[in-house]
Amino acid sequence: MTVTHKYDVVIAGGGLVGNAVALALAGENLRVAVVDPLAATTQLDAAFDGRTSAISLGSVRVLRAIGVWQFLAAEASPIHDIRVCDGYAPGYVHYAAKEVGEEPFGYILENRMLRHGLYEALARATNITRYSLRSVTGYVAEPDSVTATLENGETLTGQLLVAADGRLSRLRDAAGMDYRVISYDQTAIVCAVTHANPHHGLALERFLPPGPFAVLPLADSADGQHRSGIVWTEHDRDAPIFLALPEEEFNAELMRRMGAYWGETRVIGKRFSYPLTLMHATRFTAPRFALVGDAAHGIHPIAGQGVNLGYRDVAALTEILAGQHRQGGDLGAPEPLAHYERWRKFDSVSMTASTDLLNRLFSNRSPGLTFLRRSGLKMVEQMPPLKHFFMRHAMGLIGDLPKMMRSEVLPK
Ligand SMILES: Cc1cc2nc3c(=O)[nH]c(=O)nc-3n(C[C@H](O)[C@H](O)[C@H](O)COP(=O)(O)OP(=O)(O)OC[C@H]3O[C@@H](n4cnc5c(N)ncnc54)[C@H](O)[C@@H]3O)c2cc1C
Numbered sequence: 001m002t003v004t005h006k007y008d009v010v011i012a013g014g015g016l017v018g019n020a021v022a023l024a025l026a027g028e029n030l031r032v033a034v035v036d037p038l039a040a041t042t043q044l045d046a047a048f049d050g051r052t053s054a055i056s057l058g059s060v061r062v063l064r065a066i067g068v069w070q071f072l073a074a075e076a077s078p079i080h081d082i083r084v085c086d087g088y089a090p091g092y093v094h095y096a097a098k099e100v101g102e103e104p105f106g107y108i109l110e111n112r113m114l115r116h117g118l119y120e121a122l123a124r125a126t127n128i129t130r131y132s133l134r135s136v137t138g139y140v141a142e143p144d145s146v147t148a149t150l151e152n153g154e155t156l157t158g159q160l161l162v163a164a165d166g167r168l169s170r171l172r173d174a175a176g177m178d179y180r181v182i183s184y185d186q187t188a189i190v191c192a193v194t195h196a197n198p199h200h201g202l203a204l205e206r207f208l209p210p211g212p213f214a215v216l217p218l219a220d221s222a223d224g225q226h227r228s229g230i231v232w233t234e235h236d237r238d239a240p241i242f243l244a245l246p247e248e249e250f251n252a253e254l255m256r257r258m259g260a261y262w263g264e265t266r267v268i269g270k271r272f273s274y275p276l277t278l279m280h281a282t283r284f285t286a287p288r289f290a291l292v293g294d295a296a297h298g299i300h301p302i303a304g305q306g307v308n309l310g311y312r313d314v315a316a317l318t319e320i321l322a323g324q325h326r327q328g329g330d331l332g333a334p335e336p337l338a339h340y341e342r343w344r345k346f347d348s349v350s351m352t353a354s355t356d357l358l359n360r361l362f363s364n365r366s367p368g369l370t371f372l373r374r375s376g377l378k379m380v381e382q383m384p385p386l387k388h389f390f391m392r393h394a395m396g397l398i399g400d401l402p403k404m405m406r407s408e409v410l411p412k
Contacts, residue, residue: 003154007033007129008331009321010148010158012136012171014038016053016111017293017310018164019118023066024318024404026127028325033156035131035148040119049111050190050272052216052229054079054203054304056106058396058405059311063117065404066314067124071117077219078104080201082394086362086374087208093381100391104201108216108229110192131156136165138174139289146288146332159331161289162317164310167279169295175286182278184359186211187239188301189232190272192218193254194225196263205302206257207362207373210235211276212302213257228262230254231301233363236275243271276300280352284341288332292317297348300355302362308396309348315402316343347399 009025011018014036022034042048055063055076063069082105085092097104122128131150139148139161147157163171172179188211199217206213211233218227232254234242242253247267255265279298284291293310317340324336361373380386392398396405 004147005033005129005154005156007031007156007158008325009033009160009162010136010146010156011035011162011164012148013164013166013293013295014130014132015043015164015166015293016114016118016307017314018162019115019122020062020066020068020311020314021162021164021292021317022128023068023118023121023125024062024314025321026125027066028318028322029127030321030325030331031127033129033131033158035134035136035150035156037133037135039132043115044112044119046112047270049115050192050270051111051231051274052108052190052192052218053111053114053307054106054216055109055114056305056308056394056396057103058401059308060107061405062311062315066121068117068121071120072109072113075113075219076107076109077199077217078201079106079108079203079217080104082203082205084377085204085206086370086377087206089374091378091381093377093387095387095391095394097391097395099384100388100395103395105203105391105394106396108203108218110218110229136171139171141286141288141332144330159288160321160337161332162292163289163295164292165295167277167294167298169291171289172281172291172295175289177281177283177286177291179279179281182356184211184276184278184300185236186233186276186359186363187236188274188276189230189234189239189242190274191230191232191267192227192269193230193262193265193267194221194227195265196226197261198226199228199262202261204258204261206259208233208257209363209365210238211359211363214304215258215262216304226262227268232257233276239273243273278352278356280349284344285337287334290317290337290340296344297352299352300359302355302359303351303394305351305355309351312347312396312402312405313344315404316340318404319402343400
């Protein structure tokens with residue numbers, strides 16, 4: 001006999017974005033189910049995801065509003081300054097958050113800690129049922145409900161199915177949605193390091209021919225060691241060579257790319273690698289179905305904006321569904337879904353295109369482009385209004401922001 005469970009919204013995927021949607025919707029008194037094939041213990045394991053994320057100020061506001069930030073604040077390292085260099089050429093663009101206000105650009109957090117914060121909040125939520133060690137294998141949309149099927153035959157019904165199942169979204173395929181994929185032939189080598197000198201909240205982005213090399217300030221370890229996260233992009237062909245270097249040689253390569261500011265630097269823990277691709281779905285909604293996070297748009301990490309885009313999806317979808325719910329409307333009706341797609345399309349297309357362009361402009365040795373980008377960097381440094389615009393963009397405070405991302409929403 002098939003067991004059917006009823007909710008308002010069913011979410012496929014309990015990652016960084018899916019769990020945030022669940023918390024946001026539950027906060028609006030909606031009954032939510034979240035399904036993920038992975039156990040919480042797997043997602044929280046240090047070996048699962050070695051990445052650190054730059055969380056913009058706008059996303060911090062979302063995490064606060066959904067009751068997650070309180071579990072993260074102590075681990076989050078503020079970004080006060082960003083230094084952008086073209087290769088090893090002298091001169092750089094320096095962005096200082098204090099030039100635009102009192103708050104930092106955002107914070108750096110280990111993804112593991114972000115997941116930990118989400119799970120702490122989930123443990124306290126009352127309207128959320130988690131189905132872990134289960135995948136959604138397909139769904140059927142009917143005129144007044146949607147039914148998602150799990151691989152053990154159980155079915156979950158709701159008014160809306162939200163797919164937060166990542167770049168390779170199986171549900172996007174089940175919905176028959178088209179998408180564009182580009183491989184960058186680049187791999188991100190990711191690790192954490194300790195260094196002799198404090199970082200003082202400085203993030204570095206050094207554009208090198210194989211791709212960007214970033215140093216992201218992390219909170220000091222419990223025993224007081226200064227730490228940063230590294231995202232080091234290499235051509236697919238060369239990444240395995242660097243990943244396999246003996247530790248001393250790997251440390252020497254890191255220090256060469258970082259420069260003198262951080263002092264003696266050593267890798268800690270495992271080296272991770274992530275192949276880089278661009279993926280953008282042509283539609284974000286189908287009948288009783290919406291894509292969020294990487295299932296809708298997977299972008300190059302050059303600007304550290306992927307999960308931030310996902311949190312903007314969360315805030316926009318929640319605002320629309322909360323309004324619909326208050327009026328007693330159908331959460332999966334065509335109008336709110338069309339509103340969500342219109343709202344999120346422009347931002348995600350422009351972010352996908354600009355990160356793609358930045359990567360193409362900076363990850364090469366062409367003399368013409370080298371001249372162009374060095375002149376461009378100089379121009380930005382000398383034009384305060386342009387610089388301020390970029391800084392507010394990095395903070396996630398530009399565009400048609402959902403209420404949750406505007407400062408008037410008080411932290412919970
Ligand atoms: C090297 C690198 C560095 C990055 N740095 C940054 C940064 O600094 N700042 C930033 O904003 N972004 C960054 N990003 C991007 C960011 O990591 C992603 O945008 C983010 O992880 C996407 O989260 P998600 O929840 O949408 O997808 P995912 O993290 O992929 O989660 C998808 C979830 O769905 C589950 N799932 C899959 N299939 C099913 C199914 N059939 N049914 C149910 N569940 C399913 C999976 O188990 C998983 O838990 C970076 C990315 C990379 C590669």
